[in-house]
Amino acid sequence: GLNWKVKKLCPLLCESINTNQTIYIYLYCAASKRDTGIGPYFDLHKPLLYSKPSKFTSLVINGHRRICDLFDLHQEQVPYEVAWSWQKEIVRDKRAQITKEGDCNDTLIILQHPPVYTLGTASTVENVKFDMKNAPFNIYRTERGGEVTYHGPGQLVMYPIINLRKHKMDLHWYLRTLEEVVIRVLSSTFSIQASMVEGLTGVWEMRN
16 A cells, blocks of 8 residues: 655645655645744655556557556545645656656546645635634645635546647647546446536536
């Protein structure tokens, strides 16, 4: 199984510092009673994603089929801050690889989270419907766009890390493509009919 150790928990914003064996994440507290300063921190023994991820092929680009590294942890409840650190580290490694070799494999991480709320860059506290000083679960403000999102056990979360320069440099195209993939999977695998809604981001189940 995965191995991590959490000393204390009270996060909102995080900054990570990598070493060879440990990731230290220093966190400002959202739910803490402390008003200023850096709050309690995590000492996370760096968990192994899997040294040899599963590989599958994605789109054929210019006659070549791209490779995607798959980290399938769909039965694992991975703390949000751990998965966040993994993604940042993978992005750093891929940027270095692109600088050196001109390209890199795409990556997909599949997992679950323990109960957690995340706030995007556009989030406002008016959309948090509970007292943040006595929050029922951990709260994080992240770099993603969008509003308040809840993640919890039983909810499958997928984190794609893709070099869009090798696909199409258009964020809106990318989001609409992800939505189309979700619609197709819901239909073919679960017989659930869903659709997109003009002007909104996301996939919506179609009900009578």
